[in-house]
Amino acid sequence: MRLEAQRRLGAALLLALHGFACFSLFACDGGHARSLDEERIGYPRGPWWRADLNGTVLGVAHILIAHGQSESEPVLLAPLITRPRRTREQARERALRLSAELRAHPERFAALAASHSDDTATASLGGQIGAVYAMDLPAPLVDALGNVALGECSYPVETMSGFHVLKRVPIAPARTLGLQEIVISHADAELVRRPEHDVHRTLEEARQLAQQVAASLREDPTRFEQLARTYSDAYSGRDGGLVGAVSSLDRLAAPTSIHVLSGLDVGGTSAPLLTRQGYVVLRRHHAESAVDYGATLLAVPYRRESSLAPDAQRTRLEAESLARELLQRARSGPGSFQGLSVPDCASEVCAVSTLRVGEADRAYAGLAARLAKLSLGDLVAEPVDTPFGFVIARRERLEDTPARSALALRFELPRPAPITLDNAEPGQIIWYLEELADRIDETAALGLSADERRQVRDALYNTAASIAASDAAARGDIVAATLRELTLALGLQKAIAIAEFHERLLASLSGTITGTRPE
Numbered sequence: 001m002r003l004e005a006q007r008r009l010g011a012a013l014l015l016a017l018h019g020f021a022c023f024s025l026f027a028c029d030g031g032h033a034r035s036l037d038e039e040r041i042g043y044p045r046g047p048w049w050r051a052d053l054n055g056t057v058l059g060v061a062h063i064l065i066a067h068g069q070s071e072s073e074p075v076l077l078a079p080l081i082t083r084p085r086r087t088r089e090q091a092r093e094r095a096l097r098l099s100a101e102l103r104a105h106p107e108r109f110a111a112l113a114a115s116h117s118d119d120t121a122t123a124s125l126g127g128q129i130g131a132v133y134a135m136d137l138p139a140p141l142v143d144a145l146g147n148v149a150l151g152e153c154s155y156p157v158e159t160m161s162g163f164h165v166l167k168r169v170p171i172a173p174a175r176t177l178g179l180q181e182i183v184i185s186h187a188d189a190e191l192v193r194r195p196e197h198d199v200h201r202t203l204e205e206a207r208q209l210a211q212q213v214a215a216s217l218r219e220d221p222t223r224f225e226q227l228a229r230t231y232s233d234a235y236s237g238r239d240g241g242l243v244g245a246v247s248s249l250d251r252l253a254a255p256t257s258i259h260v261l262s263g264l265d266v267g268g269t270s271a272p273l274l275t276r277q278g279y280v281v282l283r284r285h286h287a288e289s290a291v292d293y294g295a296t297l298l299a300v301p302y303r304r305e306s307s308l309a310p311d312a313q314r315t316r317l318e319a320e321s322l323a324r325e326l327l328q329r330a331r332s333g334p335g336s337f338q339g340l341s342v343p344d345c346a347s348e349v350c351a352v353s354t355l356r357v358g359e360a361d362r363a364y365a366g367l368a369a370r371l372a373k374l375s376l377g378d379l380v381a382e383p384v385d386t387p388f389g390f391v392i393a394r395r396e397r398l399e400d401t402p403a404r405s406a407l408a409l410r411f412e413l414p415r416p417a418p419i420t421l422d423n424a425e426p427g428q429i430i431w432y433l434e435e436l437a438d439r440i441d442e443t444a445a446l447g448l449s450a451d452e453r454r455q456v457r458d459a460l461y462n463t464a465a466s467i468a469a470s471d472a473a474a475r476g477d478i479v480a481a482t483l484r485e486l487t488l489a490l491g492l493q494k495a496i497a498i499a500e501f502h503e504r505l506l507a508s509l510s511g512t513i514t515g516t517r518p519e
Contacts, residue, residue: 095163130259178287185278210279235365244359301389
């Protein structure tokens with residue numbers, strides 16, 4: 001009994017009395033939760049947060065159960081149209097019931113998403129969000145996805161939007177898709193709109209107009225370009241809605257839009273899809289590959305409600321006039337372009353730069369089409385109005401422009417080796433011991449008297465100080481001495497209670513021992 005208690009307390013203090021013990025702030029089994037009962041909400045932070053998640057792509061479907069206090073996520077998901085009248089506790093109970101059914105019967109996910117999800121953008125798609133970069137997901141969803149295999153469903157996970165039940169879905173190999181769009185935005189949409197479109201419509205008015213556009217396309221699909229030029233609030237509307245060739249794993253594209261586009265035949269159009277930019281009607285056109293053009297350019301931003309250069313001070317008319325003046329100066333002789341700059345503008349787009357412009361590059365929407373018509377060394381005929389402002393540009397050899405940096409993609413969360421007593425930095429051990437001491441001191445449920453809490457706090461802080469002043473070889477002896485001290489001072493039962501408290505602490509703290517509390 002004494003040896004068992006010492007073993008459990010040793011795990012709490014990051015060392016077994018005999019041998020090595022995992023002491024990372026996640027479970028020793030690689031981040032998976034040790035036990036999850038039917039009331040479980042969420043997952044502990046996983047080891048993947050100690051790795052670089054850039055380039056990690058996950059296939060995700062979800063069912064959202066919102067409540068009266070739900071808020072729209074700042075990224076990724078479409079805005080909530082209405083907040084249900086249910087309470088948070090009612091939403092929690094509904095999510096628990098759905099999760100229990102889906103963990104037993106994951107094949108029912110699409111049907112239950114259609115009938116239960118409050119995410120109106122994905123409910124009709126069987127809950128499919130699509131291929132999502134992990135860094136674009138709320139952290140609780142990443143931790144849930146790291147704990148379920150392909151085809152499996154999760155326990156409920158809570159975010160500011162409500163409670164999510166997730167399903168890991170496979171990701172199709174990357175391919176090139178031709179994209180056309182008609183974007184019907186609203187006053188609160190996150191869209192840099194065409195300046196000639198002054199949008200004040202509500203979300204509901206945007207939905208109704210998008211439905212009318214979709215109905216017109218069902219009657220006559222050949223009207224897509226005409227309708228885009230008339231109704232689309234995106235810059236692409238000027239070119240008949242043509243965005244260009246995009247990768248199915250493009251991080252800058254909305255994953256749900258890409259998922260819907262992938263399911264269309266060439267020439268096919270979608271039903272209106274709610275996104276953060278508004279309601280979008282998609283059309284898939286033929287595209288063999290994405291095309292880049294080399295360009296030297298600079299932009300003259302102007303003041304407007306939505307802009308990629310929010311500090312712009314000029315009016316649109318002033319910016320256009322200055323851009324025409326700069327374009328004229330760029331034509332004055334060799335090397336004259338490189339000496340240009342935009343007065344009273346601190347934005348980096350106001351300085352001359354040489355880069356690659358893709359046909360689907362939304363920041364410079366419409367510019368690639370102009371560059372395609374130029375010979376090498378030629379300037380655009382007139383400034384091009386883009387989301388950045390009025391751009392003047394000269395076509396360059398693609399070989400003379402910096403290559404786009406490409407991420408190495410992976411489709412599983414990385415699982416770095418656990419931190420152990422042998423490889424941890426002293427600061428990591430010290431922070432954890434002090435954190436454990438502070439939490440124990442604040443927790444009355446352990447049944448420790450004020451004097452016993454002081455004894456534990458002093459012992460753990462003294463251990464941290466001793467480790468800070470010692471080399472790695474002495475750590476084991478220092479921690480073992482603390483174990484003996486606490487077991488003798490508190491007795492076996494209270495020592496075991498501290499060990500169990502440690503296990504709960506592991507499930508709530510971040511996956512990295514960084515010296516800061518998790519959010």
